[in-house]
Amino acid sequence: MVVSLNLQGYISEHARRMLGVRVHYHFLARLAQPGAVFDPNGSLFFVPVVMHAVTIQVLNATYRSIARQLTEFENHRTARAFDNSLVAKRFAFEAFDCYISLFYIAFELQDVPWLRAELISLFSTDTVRRVALETVVPFALQRVDAMRTRWRLDRAAAKKDDDAPPVAPLGAAASKARHARAARTPHGAAGELEGSGLADSALDEYDDFDDWLEMAIQFGYVTLFASAFPLGAALALGCNAVELASDLWKLCHVYRRPAAARRVPGIGVWQHLLYGMAVVAIFTNATLFGVASDQLASLMPHLFSNEADGRRAMLPGQGRYIVLVLVGLEHALLLAWLAAELLLSGPPKWVRLTLARREHEARRMRS
Template sequence: MEKDNPNVYVVGASWQRLLYGAEDVGLFKEFNDGSMRGFTYANKHNFKEFQADGDGFLSMAECQYIIKHELDNLRAKDEAHVPGYPKMKLYPGKSVIRRMQSKGILVQVFPLHEKEELKRLSFSWFKKIKLSFQPLDDIRHYFGEGMALYFGFLEYFTLALIPMALIGIPYYLFDFEDYDKFTVFAGFNLVWCTVILELWKRLSASLAYGWGTLSRKKAFEEPRPGFHGVLGVNPVTGRAEPLYSNAKRQLRIYLVSVPFVLLCLYLSLYVMMIYFDMEGWALMIHDEEPTFWTGVLIFIPSIIYAVVIEIMNLIYRYAAEFLTGWENHRLESTFQNHLVLKVLVFNFFNCFASLFYIAFVMQDMVLLRQSLATLLITSQILNQIMEAFLPYWLQRRRNKKAHKRMIKTMGDRELPLSEQVKLEADMSTYLGTFDDYLELFLLFGYVSLFSCVYPLAAVLVVLNNVTEVYSDAFKMCKVFKRPFSEPAANIGVWQLAFEAMSVIAVATNCALIGMSPQVKSYFPESETQLILWVVGFEHFLLASKFILTFVIPDVPKDIQIKLSRLEFESLEALKKRKMLEASGIPKTDK
């Protein structure tokens, strides 16, 4: 859509063209023998569920991905500029669509919602109250593998928390003040956070294999739209594209980005110390005059601090995104990795620094329990407001007049395609699963790091995740424009982030166990022996954790066999092809 002259261009493709495109992008589909194989148009009738002309063989998300791939690969040949825009220069091999987007000629490019399919998905996903699992295959069919894997992980994480919640409730009710008995809970916590991540790898591999993305070759990455530099020739593709010195990028990272992150961490530390001053002031007032209202006052500093944390995280997110863009990374994957690293470092420090200080410097378990509960509950409430209710309210307010005008004009008639495009163009844009995974990462941190002190943390996170499933499903279907689908075989860099958190959880829980009076009683005369015992126990658990990662295979055995068989058949076919070429016999498509 163009900004000044809002022309609407609707792009589609015939089924035959989509099938050729499926071969070009390397889609894997289920073969008649039940294995997943790379789709070829010449061999199309040997694929399961392929009927007649192939109508319905590809999912909606796959069709959308193929069309987007074809648009992105519309490349300039001899044109010197975009037709009608002499100042918008082109050079051979440049993606025309990306160029028009980066220069603002194309204001929005987005896939349309399919009304009937969306109604069916909405009903099975969030409109009916059910105890069954989410329709992951339907989500994948409509939104793609990346979105389906996120909701699959959200569901898995919620189910994995149930044992923690069931154990945590009696600990909270019957042993609330007996911190010695929380050492058992901490030990269970250590095993839990390792096992669930390893089992998730197996589950995600099974899902990805069934969806055809596990064995699919990664597409060659093109430069991201925001990348700029001096025009040169890519030594790999031979195409003309911008080139930027890696040395300059590294200087920007180490001379600007790293100091900026350190400055933000210092500001976070300064705000944390203000919070402790407020906490001390509230406790002093309560000690002088213990009334109901002074009891309420004790929780006010924690609530204010939790709100400030969320505001600081939001501001830092935008600053980190701007800074990462300024670093001028060539590939989108590299851009995302640097952005994730910046955001994770700050969010981890901002959310958990105060809890570490209370636990290991102040060693006040009562205050730690109170602060953890307040931070967790407040952050959950704010996230639900910001992620679901606020976008929905803004969307209803924005579209209220538009709906009235359309009803007055169209009556009961079906909305024309052009009006549907304009209506969806005004909807909010979904920015990806980054913030959703970040929220789950922080919740995982609250549970794995300090839940032995506050066992109800797992219960609160389960309740939050149940509402998160419905609120996220609602906003995807009703609030946001339909996002472009992206093939995915796993949750990417977030798997490493969760595993890093589980390693930190080992050290944290071992330290909390070592601080308990029950453990200290075994070392009444020597604190050094206690420290050595805790460090030795921590190293033993870390070694056990890493051994466990090797003992539990990332991919189930039956899928490993199928992948190995496919690789063997591919090598045999390649050998046969080379032999035919060497003998001069023309090859066949069989």
Template sequence: VNPVTREHEPHVSFWKVRVPATMISFSVVILLVGAAVAAVFAVVLYRMSMITSNSLFGRKFDNDKYQTFAVPSIAAAMNLVCILILNYFYDWLSVYLTEMEMLRTQQEFDDSLTLKVYIFQFVNYYSSIFYVAFLKGKFPGYPKKYNRILGYRQEECAPGGCLMELSIQLAIIMVGKQALATALEMIWPILFKWWALFRIHTGLKQKDQIVPRNQWIRDFKLLDWSPRGLYDEYLEMVIQFGFITIFVVAFPLAPLFALANNVLEMRLDATKFLRHFRRPVPRRAKDIGIWKQILDALARISVTTN
């Protein structure tokens, strides 16, 4: 019985449905977080093996430059590829997990979805950078008593320290992510339009008998605005905020790249809203939801890391 209206309404059992669904949901999140950490560990092993093999068998490269620039750049690019692949799979899985929880209000659904996605993406994007910044080369041991993990010696920094490698790692992951996201934002609406025309020309979709001459008909035939459209925009900006606050000491040019990306993003969004999508239906909201708490947490973390 609703305590306000005193009317009977559908009820989802908290202990029989909500608790098991929430436990399964966050268990999957923890499992995928472990997969992201495992991907970082695999790239670390690759980096160590490349440095060792070049020291033992290859003399074509200057070992210092190879260890300081070439290997970290390749490893950072591999990290970026792993990040994008894991994000692709988790994006659709997170919606299914949140729907399984059967939350009562849209606000509860949005907050739960946001928390799950951001926890995963925080680990996915920042774990390799945190490793280089705070763990790599800190506990290697000493000759005849090196510290080992699963039988492997811990990775050590270059003679000048890990700052150069950290800068390379951060630059490739941050700039690569922004460049790819911007390219996809430009290409996807065009591809969807081409696909619609292709379906008409090949007979997969019946062509309209009436040629649209009115502006409102042409507007109606534009792409529909997804309810999660702004969600992806918020997520992109919060991830960027983490890059330019938590690790700004290692890569001082990060705010400049973020500014350039955001200026370009404004023009792309304007083009997207005016030419490719229908006008969104406005929805009232009292605030930005759980994003405010996430931004506050990032600001506090950045004080500690810097």
């Protein structure tokens, strides 16, 4: 995170230490100065962003096996408890990796334009990364492996025919017929294998864990910084459309056919994580609205003064009113969220009674 922010020019030499750790490194920050390699107005300005995204994925991939091993050491009694513990570990690590730089830009540097640019870069890079690593690369590797398998089978079949002893004319006719059937198959001897159900069983099994994790991380991008980047939801919708087409291709051509879908009462621990991020988003957006941006100053200019550098600062003695506004806004949003949760938490009582009666009648008829 520190290296990426220095290479992008976000950290100045006057930046204070974070938890006693120095965050500014001159030999890195000078690469983002005007005329340098990673000049924000140059042609290579996107390289640090791509490096940051790739580093995040490498760290997450490394921690993936560590988290699973740690969860196995815990010796959970049920598969659900195992999955919940694994989700908590991986989400905590990956959320820290993905959000720490954004929180630094938003609340330490308090630079909303940079935060917006970073969000756009992360959205775009992450979408390209997911399509490439989850669809293009596995499909290419699968095709290469299929070509190698086809070549080995055809070579083995040709060698077997060369080593076979002379046979009677009837056998020669049968061999000729067999070769004719093989020629009509898509790829000779290997085509018989590919045309059977064995081809599907040879594919990798589809696991939706990473897809759930990516959706949860994207939900955080959209909600935690919504006041700084309102178009994040629209950008996420476009990225999800690309991801939908990619996943459709992936399920049809890259991975083994999933088992039949089963009805479940909910999405499990993922729902608690989304609820938690929604609550945290209330506080982050209220802080961005009142402190890290000029949005509150535009609505209540009598509480702020214009500084020489173009920023707006709180007037002396007006801080308590600003805090009162932010606390009131935060409480209003929390109450609205709780009201929506209570009103939309489930079907009405009469619907539940009707469904219970139908289920009881169905059981009585079966018995």
